[in-house]
Every structure is written in structure tokens, then in C-alpha cells.
Amino acid sequence: MTALRLADKETAMNDKLKPLREQIDAIDAQILDLLNRRAQVAQEVGHVKAETNAPVFRPEREAQVLRGVADRNPGPMGNAEMQTIFREIMSACRSLEKRVTVAFLGPAGTYSEQAVYQQFGTAVDVMACASIDEVFRATEAGTADFGVVPVENSTEGAIGRTLDLLLNTPLTISGEVAIAVRHSLLTGSGTMDGVTAICAHAQALAQCQIWLNNNYPEIERRAVSSNAEAARMARDDHSVAAIAGERAGVRYSLGTVKANIQDDPHNRTRFAVIGTLRTGPSGIDRTSMALAAPHKAGSVYRLLGSLAQNGVSMTRFESRPARNGNWEYYFYVDVEGHIENPAVAKALEELQGNAAFFKVLGSYPVSLT
Numbered sequence: 001m002t003a004l005r006l007a008d009k010e011t012a013m014n015d016k017l018k019p020l021r022e023q024i025d026a027i028d029a030q031i032l033d034l035l036n037r038r039a040q041v042a043q044e045v046g047h048v049k050a051e052t053n054a055p056v057f058r059p060e061r062e063a064q065v066l067r068g069v070a071d072r073n074p075g076p077m078g079n080a081e082m083q084t085i086f087r088e089i090m091s092a093c094r095s096l097e098k099r100v101t102v103a104f105l106g107p108a109g110t111y112s113e114q115a116v117y118q119q120f121g122t123a124v125d126v127m128a129c130a131s132i133d134e135v136f137r138a139t140e141a142g143t144a145d146f147g148v149v150p151v152e153n154s155t156e157g158a159i160g161r162t163l164d165l166l167l168n169t170p171l172t173i174s175g176e177v178a179i180a181v182r183h184s185l186l187t188g189s190g191t192m193d194g195v196t197a198i199c200a201h202a203q204a205l206a207q208c209q210i211w212l213n214n215n216y217p218e219i220e221r222r223a224v225s226s227n228a229e230a231a232r233m234a235r236d237d238h239s240v241a242a243i244a245g246e247r248a249g250v251r252y253s254l255g256t257v258k259a260n261i262q263d264d265p266h267n268r269t270r271f272a273v274i275g276t277l278r279t280g281p282s283g284i285d286r287t288s289m290a291l292a293a294p295h296k297a298g299s300v301y302r303l304l305g306s307l308a309q310n311g312v313s314m315t316r317f318e319s320r321p322a323r324n325g326n327w328e329y330y331f332y333v334d335v336e337g338h339i340e341n342p343a344v345a346k347a348l349e350e351l352q353g354n355a356a357f358f359k360v361l362g363s364y365p366v367s368l369t
């Protein structure tokens with residue numbers, strides 16, 4: 001009797017589902033058709049670009065498309081989900097023009113790899129490099145079209161090696177990506193049974209230290225070359241737990257002991273996309289520069305005065321030792337606006353006149369996230 005009633009309920013449900021699924025099938029057919037029409041137009045764009053050897057990847061245009069999607073989205077689909085879908089659509093369309101190769105700080109499964117996919121979508125060829133230096137080298141040599149390197153973390157501060165290398169590279173910053181860094185405690189079994197060491201990159205251990213002190217104060221912490229390397233170790237050795245992103249956990253088939261163990265819930269890392277491409281204005285842009293102040297009273301004040309007088313807002317000011325033993329510093333300054341914006345151009349020209357060293361690192365669309 002009960003079984004019968006259940007079967008009746010299922011039939012009634014299926015009767016209701018059938019027309020709805022037919023609607024979805026019809027919509028999917030339309031989406032399929034529209035996507036291929038979009039792809040054909042992108043191919044035409046590719047031909048036009050090929051005639052003049054113009055760059056295929058246009059971050060300013062992609063940023064505008066993604067912002068437009070969020071602006072026009074009536075819901076119920078969320079803006080972030082819609083942007084993820086459109087990023088993939090653009091990635092697939094772009095790869096019909098030309099597939100770009102992107103170098104990043106490997107191994108696979110790192111936040112740097114996540115940043116690559118967040119900027120370029122998944123229709124790209126990725127090249128895992130062993131160091132930040134190698135990402136610069138591969139991109140400078142043209143082995144990779146672009147490189148993605150970490151610039152700063154909201155908890156731990158600047159990534160010094162990236163700042164040092166930006167100073168001398170002929171490459172420019174073509175784009176930026178910010179990602180939320182969420183660390184998980186991962187093991188082969190998904191439990192802490194038999195675990196004698198917690199491994200991660202030193203930065204990740206630092207970003208989770210309060211949580212670790214509160215929960216596993218007695219377990220040894222060991223810094224290794226990357227979180228992904230820690231995840232690989234945890235897969236091969238069940239006495240090791242890793243701190244890494246969920247992406248690494250999936251890659252190395254690990255179980256999650258606890259997700260989101262970072263001390264700062266807003267922990268974010270900003271990455272720069274480096275390449276030879278000088279990105280055009282997208283409407284919401286940032287310009288990064290490096291400069292040195294002459295050894296004179298009030299010189300930093302005068303430098304920054306050029307920004308204030310031209311109404312240009314500074315969003316970041318970072319200093320790095322010049323490493324000449326003279327207590328001299330390079331300043332890394334980010335401002336709002338593109339270098340083609342007249343106020344920004346004027347401010348930078350004045351600034352350059354007052355600086356002992358001056359280099360524009362790039363103008364690029366502000367990260368969506």
C-alpha cells in the first residue's frame with residue numbers, strides 16, 4: 001500500500017517534471033546555437049586582428065564585458081556565477097582566435113594557478129614554474145604569452161621578490177586578479193589520526209597560526225616549498241597533514257579535516273598579470289609605478305603632491321630597500337585611473353620630474369573581485 005502510494009507520488013512528480021525538462025531542453029538548444037554564433041563572431045574578430053598582428057587577449061574588453069554582465073543581470077542567477085559563466089565563454093571564444101600560454105608559480109593546485117583560471121578562464125595552456133623568477137624569465141623569453149605572479153597578501157603584506165623583479169623587467173603589468181585565500185586542513189584520511197606534522201608554505205602557516213595554536217598546538221609545523229607540495233606529501237604519507245586550498249585537496253584526493261582555518265576571514269592575495277601587452281583603458285583602471293625619491297628634505301612629500309594636485313587617488317604605497325646598503329628605498333605606488341587619462345598622465349609627468357628613479361609598471365583594469 002505504502003509502496004504503491006510512493007510510486008503514485010513519483011509518477012505525479014514525473015508528470016510535473018516532464019514539461020519543465022522539455023523547457024530546459026528547448027532553452028539549452030537556443031543557448032547552444034547562441035554560443036556558436038558568438039564563437040563565429042569571435043573567429044571573425046580573430047581574422048581582423050591577424051591582419052594587423054594585433055593582440056588576441058584584450059583584458060580591458062573582457063573586463064567591460066564582465067562588468068556589463070553584472071550591471072544588466074536581472075537574476076535570479078547571481079552576478080558572480082554569471083561572471084564565471086561568461087569568463088568561460090570568453091575563454092572558449094578567445095581560444096578559437098589563439099590559445100594563450102600562461103606561466104605561474106607552480107606546482108599545479110596553487111592559488112597562483114587558481115588566479116590564472118580566474119583571469120583567463122580554463123581554455124588556456126598553463127606552464128607551472130618553480131619560482132617567481134622563472135615566471136618572469138619564461139614570459140620575457142616569450143615561452144609564455146603572460147605570467148601570473150603574486151604581488152601582495154592582505155595579511156602578510158608585499159611579495160618582495162615580485163616587487164624586485166618588476167623593477168628591471170621589460171614586461172608590463174597587463175592585468176590584476178585578486179582571490180580570496182581560503183586554507184583547509186587536509187589529510188589522506190580526512191581525519192587527524194596518526195598525524196605527526198602539519199606542512200604548508202611558511203606564508204600559509206603564518207596565516208593560520210592562531211587557529212593552529214588553538215586546535216593543534218602539540219603537532220609539529222613544517223614549512224615546505226608550497227601548499228601544493230604539502231598536499232602531495234599528505235597524499236603519499238598519512239602522518240602528514242597539509243594546509244592548502246580545496247583545489248589542491250581535490251587534485252591530490254585528500255579529505256578535509258576543517259575548511260576555512262585562516263585567521264583572517266578576509267584574507268586575499270593580489271596577483272599581477274605580466275606580459276608585453278599594454279592594456280588600454282577599460283573605464284575602471286589602476287596604474288602601478290615604482291619610484292625613488294632624491295635625498296632631499298621633503299622629496300617624498302613633493303612626489304606625492306603631484307598626485308594630490310591633479311586629483312589622482314593613491315590606493316597603495318609600499319617601500320622596499322634599494323639593497324645598496326645606503327638606507328635608500330624604492331616606493332611602489334598604485335593610483336586610480338589609466339595612464340591615458342589626462343589627469344593621471346599629467347600627475348605622472350610631474351612626479352617623474354621630481355623623482356630620482358621612475359618607472360611605470362603598467363595600467364590595467366581593476367580586478368572584479
Ligand SMILES: C=C(O[C@@H]1C=C(C(=O)O)C=C[C@H]1O)C(=O)O
Pocket residue numbers: 042045056057058059061062065089090091093094097
Ligand atoms: C573577441 C575578442 O577577443 C577576445 C575575446 C573576447 C570575448 O570573447 O568577448 C573579448 C576580448 C578578447 O580577449 C575581442 O577582442 O573582442
